[in-house]
Structures are given as structure tokens and as C-alpha cells.
Amino acid sequence: MKKFVFFIAFLITAVSFAQQERELKLNKDTNLIEVVYYHDNGVVSQTGYYTLDGKLQGEWLSFDAEGNKLVSANYDNGKKVGKWFYWTDKTLKEVDYSNNAIASVSEWTNKSKLAIRD
Template identity: 55%
Template sequence: MKKLLVAAALIGVVSFASAQEKKNVYVKEGNLIKATLFHDNGQISQKGYYTEEGKLQGEWISYDKDGVKTAAANYENGEKTGKWFFWNDDTLKEVDYSQSQVTSVNTWKIEGERVVSNE
């Protein structure tokens, strides 16, 4: 009986552990590969696209371990481009890129008040 209880407990632990851990998912869509990456707790960590050559392409979104969006980024053939957004507690940071170079940075409090600008 004792062995049966230990075996049942082990099966429960293994089942719980495998249910919590998700493997990253890659799906080919045309000439791009859609990637969904996961945190150890099963929440989505990042999602976006790669080219067939392995370069980041288009919009990439990042999330914290609780599933809250922390960043939105844009890539063109592996280069940082366009507007990137970073959320952190009560602050929103907007970073503009051109050819992987920072062209401007603005920071706001979430209430809408502009805090810092380099323009």
C-alpha cells in the first residue's frame, strides 16, 4: 500500500511539472517562421517572426512571467527599425530606431504626462 501511494504521488508530481512547462513553438508561414516562446511557468514570453535566414522580422512582443506586455519591437531583416515601446510599472518608454540606431527616446508616465524627451 505504501509503495502504491508513493507511485501515485510521483505520477502526480510528474504530471504537474509537465503541464507547467511548455516548449517553444515554431510554425512556417510562407517565407517566415512564426515563433512563440514561453517562460518556465507556461506563460508566453515572446512572439514574433523570423526570416528563413534566422533574422528577426516584423513586430515582436515580449511579456513578463505574469503575461503582462512589457515591450513591442519592430525589425526589418534583422535590423531594429521604427517605434519600440517598453512598459514598466507606471512608465512608458518610446524608442525610435532607424537602421538599428536610436534616433529618439521619449518617456511618459502612464497617466499621459510626458516625463523626458531628447528631441
Template identity: 55%
Template sequence: MRNILTVLMLLAFTITYAQEVKPKFEKNGDQTEATFYHDNGEVAQKGLFNKNNKLQGVWTSFDAQGNKVASGTYNNGVKVGKWFFWNNETLKEVDYINNAIANVSEWQTKDRVADNN
């Protein structure tokens, strides 16, 4: 019984002091730089918001191990241009025009077209 009580107290202590990693926002002129984090503290996403609080410029996403998994550009909250998505040994290039997919290309790692570093 004493062991169970000790385990429960340790569990309650751990849960009480577990901290959620909160996003970081830094004002930079008319834009706000945003960084969102995974629970383990690694960066999940980085990018900018414009003065109207819309996604703006290059946004990059990372997995929980810190590997880049996506990168693309927003213009006033709308996906535009080339976006890149890395998944294991595959790279997908997606062309957006006004938030709509215009074209998709895919390569395997052996093709050595682009690197996610």
C-alpha cells in the same frame, strides 16, 4: 531517517519530471512564427523569422504574469521604427533607425498616452 529518505525521493521524483517549456515554431510561407515561453508556461516572446532566419516584423515580449513589456519591429534582424517598453507606471517610446536609437520619449501612467493591452 525514514522521513528524510521519503523527502529525498519526492524531491528526486519532482526534479526528474519537471519539464522545461520549449519554444514553438510554425512555418508560415517564407516566414516562421516563433513563440517562446517562461518556465511557468506564460508566453515570453512572440514574433517572426524571415527565410534567412533573421528577426522580422513585430516582436512582442511579456513578463511571467502575461503583461506586455515590450513591442517593436525588426526588418531583416535590424530594429526599426517605434518600440514601446512598459515598466510599472512608465512607458518609454524609442525610435530606432538601422538598429540605432534616434529618439527616446517617456510618459507616466497618469499621462494616459498609451495602453499596453
């Protein structure tokens, strides 16, 4: 019951203070809140999941106003984990997180076709 009350309070707060358009949907199978944020032009800005207690969970993706992928990030119960990818026109950066801290950083230039932005 406590989680349900928190979930309702979270939804009301999220909707009340929204600066961007967003969609919230509870996935009953995973007990995660699926979120989609939108740019002013209607293009998806971010997608990801929250736990019922408001922590970031799983894969989060960020896009620019034209729909190009900018960031692929991973969270586990609000902590940064695994490989994160940052795309620009000229580079791809891979940041590896361990214990919520940066463990390593790699960078590639756009001269190779190593990784393609979807």
C-alpha cells in the same frame, strides 16, 4: 533547395538548444518562421518571426510571467526599425530607430492614460 536545408538545420538547432519551451511554425504565405516562446509557468514570453535565413523580422512582443506586455519591437531583416515601446509599472518609453540606431527617446509616466498595455 539551399533555403530549405538551412530551414531544417535551423529548426533542429533551435529545438536542440532550447532553454525555453517554444513553438515554431512556417508561414508558407510569407516565408517567415513564426515563433512563440513560453515562461516556465506556460505563459507566453515572446512572439515574433524569423526569416528563413534566421534574421528577426516584423513585430516582436515580450511579456512578463503574468502575461503583461513589456516590449513591442520591430525588425526589418534583422535590423531595428521604427518605434519600439517599453512598459513598466510607472513609465512607457518610446524609442525610435533609424538605420538600426536610436534616433529619439520619449518617456511618459503612469499619471496619464496615453497608452494602455494590453
